[in-house]
Amino acid sequence: MPAKTVVQILMVPAQALGQPFLQKCYNAHMLQRAGFMRLEIKEKIQPRIESARTVLGDVIPLTTPYVVFIDPSSACNFKCTFCPTGDRELIKSTGRYQGNLHLDQYMKVLSDIGEFDKRLKVLRLYKDGEPLLNRHLPDMIRMAREADVADVIDTTTNGYLLGGEMGETLVKAGLSRINISIDGLDEAQFWKFTKAKVDFPKFLANLKDFYSVSGDCEVVIKTTKEIIGEDRKDEFLNTFGDYCDRIFVENTSPCWPDFDVEERMGITIETGLYGNEILDVKTCPYLFYSISVNSDLSVSACFVDWSRGLKVGSLKEASLKDIWLGAEMQSHRLAHLQGKRDAHSICGKCSQITHCKADNIDADAGKLLDLYRQVPEDQLSAKVLKAYEREH
């Protein structure tokens, strides 16, 4: 039964119990869309990170990852200053494949995901590029829905290609959530940060139209204060607040290893992505609950592996399950638990885990290390372990 119908049936007795009860018991954006409750913009100001999270230390090791990233396209229509994919020469120098994931290859990924013991919590159709550049994105969502591989199917986009029928097609295919990154409050800002000529009124109208057909798909909008400027925060919230379910102004974060965003944007970063404290983290939690499939079927240990220095296999040669439980992933996990992250040429420079409110499993590292020490030597990768032995 569609969520909106459920809401309508449940609303009659629920209304008698008052708004605080409603807010606790029902998804607010469903109520809002169904016309029962109008959220003020200030009530929508929430970071995109979920607050209710499983304590990873209690559930690791996972035989099924919680999150699988699949990149529908490693290419992008923007050239953002704050993103490695925006620098075409830099990407070229890595030899990284720039293009779409083919539909037949995607079917192989879905089939592999079906081999895990459980459903994923999240299938994230996004990694390095702009997912909407792949015209098969709606098919990918529909096929994942039909295969019932994940509780949530989401994507992240710059929103530029959401016009026309694309938005509604994504929703009808079964998209659960869309994160839209806004890269300017006017044409000049868009040009400055993305080198794209954006017709701002049209862009806004597209988002408005999309929100009106977004149904049960949660629409999350964010920007960064470095893009819009501190003095235009209210303008941002007022401009986009009516066309989303959640909205937030983040801080720019140096999340990409080996990509100096401070230098490229001419900024100094002093706080975390959500205004949080920057922490000294030893163990990367992402290695233990997520894995990423690139648009050429190579597999990366994590989603910030823009340069492919953290490749752990390819679905052309192995299954995703075998790679998830395989020697390279296990070796990365073991090395992190041993406190060797700083010695790795990529992980050692990664600020994703220090700046972006990542789950912190350092307190459980001792307990987890006992488990990972039991992995037989012949099921570990000498090459990966050696990469953590480097002297600074």
Ligand code: SF4
């Ligand atoms: S530390 Fe950073 S680069 Fe290394 S695996 Fe974790 S997220 Fe990726």
